[in-house]
Amino acid sequence: MFDWSLNIAMLIISISVLLTAYRVVKGPSMSDRVIALDSMGIQVIGLVAIFSVKHHTQAFLDIILLIGILAFIGTISFAKFLERGEIIERDRHR
Amino acid sequence: MLSLLTAFGLLRLPDVYNRSHAATKAATLGTLCILLGLFIYFWVIDGVPSAKALLGILFVFVTLPVSGHLVLRSAYYTHVPLWERTIHDDLAVDHARQMKKKP
Numbered sequence: 717m718f719d720w721s722l723n724i725a726m727l728i729i730s731i732s733v734l735l736t737a738y739r740v741v742k743g744p745s746m747s748d749r750v751i752a753l754d755s756m757g758i759q760v761i762g763l764v765a766i767f768s769v770k771h772h773t774q775a776f777l778d779i780i781l782l783i784g785i786l787a788f789i790g791t792i793s794f795a796k797f798l799e800r801g802e803i804i805e806r807d808r809h810r
Numbered sequence: 811m812l813s814l815l816t817a818f819g820l821l822r823l824p825d826v827y828n829r830s831h832a833a834t835k836a837a838t839l840g841t842l843c844i845l846l847g848l849f850i851y852f853w854v855i856d857g858v859p860s861a862k863a864l865l866g867i868l869f870v871f872v873t874l875p876v877s878g879h880l881v882l883r884s885a886y887y888t889h890v891p892l893w894e895r896t897i898h899d900d901l902a903v904d905h906a907r908q909m910k911k912k913p
Contacts, residue, residue, distance in 0.1 A: 762844040777862035791877040
């Protein structure tokens, strides 16, 4: 019963990742794509969490942290790139 | 379930600003529920509260709204168009004033 519900949750999250991928491909503006990529990373975190419960191991928790950090840094650098056109600014006096 | 709700919101809503509302809040809640379940599960099964799961919860909870905010800020400043039925734009006044002040 418990394993079954885990399977259903994984199926639901996979469907939502697919729908988010549709938004990444289609999205009218660049910000849409960035937001959709961010939320895709978050959904993958949930997927890995359910996978780690399913396999009774704590080894995947590192991967959860890693994907979280990568999604966060990627989104922030994309936001800065969209706003200013450069990621690392040489002079801070705007 | 909440994650699916996020995806539907991302599909259906009309512009970036509304869409990000769905993406940040519902995705945060969904993933927080899953990670909390993971934390409680390993606590019950192994008898030891796992610090890594707790750290993951904290990290997702802190970073997701921040990244949503930053993306929206960049979207506003690069003039992504609002939905045509938007009726109220508070930031426009301040934004115009700031643009006038800067050379």
